[in-house]
Amino acid sequence: MNLYMALHAEAEDKTPPEQDAGRKIIQLGFDDIDRVAGFAPVAKDGTLSAIYHSHTVRTRETAEGFAKHFKPRDGTVEADGLMADDDISGWLERLGAAEDDMMIVGHMPSLKRIAGSLIAGDDAAHPIQFARAGIACLQRRDDKSWAVTWMVAPSLV
Numbered sequence: 001m002n003l004y005m006a007l008h009a010e011a012e013d014k015t016p017p018e019q020d021a022g023r024k025i026i027q028l029g030f031d032d033i034d035r036v037a038g039f040a041p042v043a044k045d046g047t048l049s050a051i052y053h054s055h056t057v058r059t060r061e062t063a064e065g066f067a068k069h070f071k072p073r074d075g076t077v078e079a080d081g082l083m084a085d086d087d088i089s090g091w092l093e094r095l096g097a098a099e100d101d102m103m104i105v106g107h108m109p110s111l112k113r114i115a116g117s118l119i120a121g122d123d124a125a126h127p128i129q130f131a132r133a134g135i136a137c138l139q140r141r142d143d144k145s146w147a148v149t150w151m152v153a154p155s156l157v
Contacts, residue, residue, distance in 0.1 A: 001140045002149070003095060003118075004042055004103035005111055006066065009033050009133035011058040025061040032133035032154035033062060037069035039157040040135050041150065042103075049100035050074035054082035054107060062133065063105045072103070082106035088114050088123065096144070103135075118146040131155065 009029030014020070025033075042048065050072045053059035063076040081090045084107040091104070091114055104111075108130065116125035118138060128136050131153035139149045 001098055002101040003098075003138045003140070003146075004040075004048075004101070005115060005128070005130070005136045005138065006062060006103065006105045007108065007111055007130040007132050007134065008053075008056070008058040008062045008105055009065065021056045023056070023058050025058055025065070029058075029062070029133060030065060033065035034069075035157045036133055036135055036152050036154055037066055040137075040152045042070050042135070042137075043101065044070055046071065046073055047101050048072040049102050051076045051103040051105060052079040052082065053077070053105040054079070054086075056083075056107075059105045059107070063103075066103065066105070066135075070103070079104075082110060084108060084110055086110050088117065092117055095140070098140075119148065 009025045009032050011023040011025050048070050051063040051067050053063035067076050111130055112126040113123040115128045117123045119127045134153035136151045137149045138146050140146050
C-alpha cells in the first residue's frame with residue numbers, strides 16, 4: 001500500500017485567523033502542482049483510491065489539482081484529522097488497515113506527525129521535510145512497517 005503525502009501548495013498571504021481556512025492557492029502553487037504531478041511516479045491507472053484533504057480551500061484546491069493528473073477512483077474527499085493541530089490517531093488506524101493506495105493533502109505539523117508515527121513510531125520524529133506541493137511516498141511493507149520510497153519537491157522539477 002502506498003501513501004502519498006502532500007503539503008498544500010503555495011497560498012495567498014496569511015490573513016486574520018478567522019479567515020485562514022478561505023486562503024486560495026496562488027498561480028505559483030498551481031504551477032508547482034502541475035510540475036510535481038507530471039514528474040511524480042504516482043500510478044495513473046486507477047489504483048489510487050482517493051485524495052483526502054482537510055477542510056480548507058487551499059488543501060481542497062491542491063487535492064483537485066493533483067486529481068486532474070492522478071485520476072483517483074473516488075475523487076477528492078474532505079476528511080477530518082488533517083488540520084494542523086488535529087488528533088492524528090484516526091488516520092494512523094485508518095492507514096494501518098488500508099489496502100488501497102491513497103493520498104492525503106494537509107498541513108504542518110500534522111503531516112510531520114503522521115509521517116513520524118508511521119516511519120519511526122514517534123510523532124515527534126519528523127523524518128520528512130515537506131515542501132509545498134511536494135509529494136512524499138510512504139510504502140507499508142509486508143511486515144506492517146513503513147518506509148519512504150521517494151519524494152518530489154517543486155524545486156527539483
